[in-house]
Amino acid sequence: xxxxxxxxxxxxxxxxxxxxxxxxxxxxxxxxxxxxxxxxxxxxxxxxxxxxxxxxxxxxxxxxxxxxxxxxxxxxxxxxxxxxxxxxxxxxxxxxxxxxxxxxxxxxxxxxxxxxx
Numbered sequence: 869x870x871x872x873x874x875x876x877x878x879x880x881x882x883x884x885x886x887x888x889x890x891x892x893x894x895x896x897x898x899x900x901x902x903x904x905x906x907x908x909x910x911x912x913x914x915x916x917x918x919x920x921x922x923x924x925x926x927x928x929x930x931x932x933x934x935x936x937x938x939x940x941x942x943x944x945x946x947x948x949x950x951x952x953x954x955x956x957x958x959x960x961x962x963x964x965x966x967x968x969x970x971x972x973x974x975x976x977x978x979x980x981x982x983x984x985x
């Protein structure tokens with residue numbers, strides 16, 4: 869069946885060709901990436917005064933993704949423990965979780981030292 873067509877008033881049908889210097893283009897590209905947007909979406913929002921998503925450094929995006937994986941594992945363990953399926957968590961798993969959390973905290977501060985992994 870597919871998706872219903874957009875209201876023509878909201879369809880992105882018009883186009884503007886704009887030229888930038890190499891440094892300008894690099895700066896716009898970096899700003900778009902920092903906000904997690906593509907170039908067109910960033911330029912459209914900035915030009916029209918729409919609210920931009922919060923600027924999040926790449927290191928924080930990576931740390932957030934790592935934290936999401938750890939949270940998923942913790943949730944699975946807690947569910948198994950609460951259901952009586954896993955009465956305890958294996959010690960090596962806890963040590964690995966502890967190590968990963970320590971690295972994640974260091975990443976968030978920008979102070980990760982790979983030699984201490």
